[in-house]
Each structure stands twice: as structure tokens, then as C-alpha cells.
Amino acid sequence: MATALDHPFYPPDLDPIGYAANTMSIIALLGTFAVAVAGVIGFSSAVLKAAKPNISRIDKILVGWFVFSGCIHFILEGYFVYNHKTMPRRLDLLGQMWKEYAKADSRYMTMEPFVLCMETITAFAWGPLCYTIAWMIVSESPHRHPTQIIVSMGQFYGDILYYSTSIMEEIYHGRSYARPETFYYWGYFIFLNAFWIVIPVFCIYQSYSKMVGAFRQASSSSIKKNL
Template sequence: MAVDAPSTLVIDTTTVVSLFCTFLILVAAYGAARRVLPADTAPKLRVLFVWHLFDALIHSTYEASYLYNCFFTYADGLPNPTNFLNHPNRAYGAAYGSSPTAKLWQEYGKADKRWMYADLSTISLELLTVFGAGPLAAWICWLIAKGDRTGKLWFLCVVLATAELYGGFMTFCPEWLSGSQNLDTSNFMYLWVYLFFFNMLWVFIPFWILYEAHGQISRAFKSSSGYYSNNTNRQGAAAKKAL
């Protein structure tokens, strides 16, 4: 089950730098939106741009660094119970490193231990996230920046939002089914900042995107139905005149 006994919360340089860098990524995404989007861009599209650029940057930096540590940071002579990369006596993961990115995941791993090690389910999801979701989010930003408001934009938004929700579910469902053995919810920082806030962003915002996409698609279908209905009526009237 989740850790119930109070754990020692240490707010050190790694904690502060990690949170500050996340904030800087958000500021960079907002700054990019102000720079590349026309002043008359609709607020919702501006939010979509900022979110997807933030999403792409997080996937291509933080989460890519998790994969890097899983594949290239290791300690020999330790058991590898999952036989990751077919090395039974080599343990992989950020827990065995001393680089800034390793320390970042050691910090987050205080709340969810899986991120300190080469957890197979997490790696599988992150491979899709880094090499699939990240580029897709960047593509969406490019479409918004060039003024594309067609069905392609909203289709890609739906695909990515659905993938993000699925990824979040598959990240935590195994923990819920096994008593949350890897989670530490014993203090405010780990529970509400690391686990809740940083993960629920990828729940609430994708749901909002799906809601907006539903509205756009519904309006498009209504417009299309009206066009075909009017066109059919005109064809029927023309046929009657011909008779």
C-alpha cells in the first residue's frame, strides 16, 4: 500500500531547481506563443499552443532524460529482476547515477519509486510518449502557428489527448491494483505537488481539449449536413422542373 508513515521531506537544491525549470519551460512556451502567434489569435487557440508546446518540451527534456537514465545509467553486480536489456547482473535507472537528470528523477522517485529504476511498464509508456506524443504535440503547435484551423488540427488534438489520458491511466492503474506500493503519499509535497498536480495536468487539460474538439467537430458536421440538405433540395426541385 502507499506509504502511510510520515517520511522526511527534504527541500534541497535539486527540489528547487527541478520545480524552477518546470516553471521556466511554461514561461518559454508562453513567450513563444506571444512571439509566433498573431495578435488576433483566439484565446482558446493560444492556450492550445502554449499547452502543446509545454507538453512537447516536457516530453523531449524531462521524460527523455528518464529514458536516457534507464538505458545508460547502471550499476554492475546488482540483481536485475526484470532482466532489462538482458543483463541479469546489472541494475539500471536514475538511482545509480549522479548526473543532474539522475538527481531530478531521484527527487521525483521519492514520491513514486518506479521512476528511479528501469520499470518496464513505465519505460514502455515513455518510449511512446517521448518518440510519439512529443513530436505530435510539436506538430500541433506548428499547425496553430501557420494558421491551420482545419479538421487535421482537431483530429491530431483528439489523438494526442486520448493518448495522454490512456498513458496516465496505465501509469497509475497498476499501482492502484497492487496497493500503491511504490507511492509515498505521506506528506504534502509528494502527494499534492509531485503525484497529484504534475499528473492531473495531463488529465484535466486533455479532457478540456476533447470537449473543445467535440464542439468543433459537431459544428462542422452540422454545417456539412446543412450544405448537403440544401444541395439535395435544390437537386430535387430541379428534377421536378425537368418533369
């Protein structure tokens, strides 16, 4: 069984089978991730500028958000789902990124059932649908807001469960999956995941308001026709 001296994860008695230490530094991994994020957002902005220059600022931001979310869900989280059995020993770029993040949540190193199920739904349901919503925004599809509210609710609900299962494990069983350093818990676990609470809440509110407005307008038009 691996010990605290063999791996950087918490709790110390964790047994990440076949663990191999990362060969890339934290700075290199975070820098690569930041460049990838900037590239996705920059590419989305360039395409929008050419394809739909008159799009509103809010919709432009949301297109970037859903393309970015699609990449995180389908590529990064999909990678985890596909390789979850061998994550501790993987040394490719995405594998090392996951092992760095696992310092804040070691459940990704142990084939934990909740995390695996949650990530599977996120990767293969919400991931492709995020790309679809981005296209719906650009094409002004009437299906945009119903789909947006479904996906955003799924993201919000999944993130709340993700937070709560880890926090409740520590409260009730005294078992923490994050290293004691503040950076890992508040930087990785709390901050990075908070985007999938804050922005989906806005998207839910936006879509709910648009749908209510449309029903009110339709109801008002129907009443006027019957007068």
C-alpha cells in the first residue's frame, strides 16, 4: 500500500495503485492550462467576429463560456472517465494535470463511484450539449433557452453534489481528500469549480426570464385575438 512518502495525496493512507510521480512542474502544468483556456476563448472570439459581428456582448461571452465548458467537460473530464482505472500512473499531459488537481481531491485517484458517475454524465451529456448551445446562440435557435436551462441546471446540481459529498465526508467521517495547504483547497477545489455554480445560475435566470417573457407575450396576443 502506498504511504504518505510515496504520493502527495490526502488522506495519507490513500492507495493510488501504480502511482508514478509527475515529471512536469506545477508552473508548467498551470501555464499550459492557462494557455489552452486563452486559446479556446480567443478562437471562439475570432470565429464570432467573422461569423456574427453584431452578436450582443452577453451572448458573445456565453458562446465563449459554453465552448470552454464543452472542452473542459468532453476533453478533460472525458479523458478522466476513459482512463480512470490508470490515472495514478499516467504521465501524459492530461494525466499529469489530473494528478496535480487530485492534490485538492484525491477521489480522482481511487475510482470513487460518485466522482466517476458524475464525471461520466458531465463529459458525455453536458459536454456535447455545451457545444450545441454555443451553436444555438449564434444561429438564434428557438431551442436555445430550453437547452441552456437544462444543461446549466445539470452543471449547477452536479457541482453542488460534488462539493457537498466531499465536505460531508470530512464533517461526518473526519476524512479530507484535500492537502492541508490553503492553495489546494481554496484555489483548486473551491475557486476552479465555483465557475460552474455562478455562471450556470446566471444562465438559468436568463433562460427562465426569456421563457416567461415569451409565454406572457403569447398569452397576451391570444387574449387580444379573442377580444
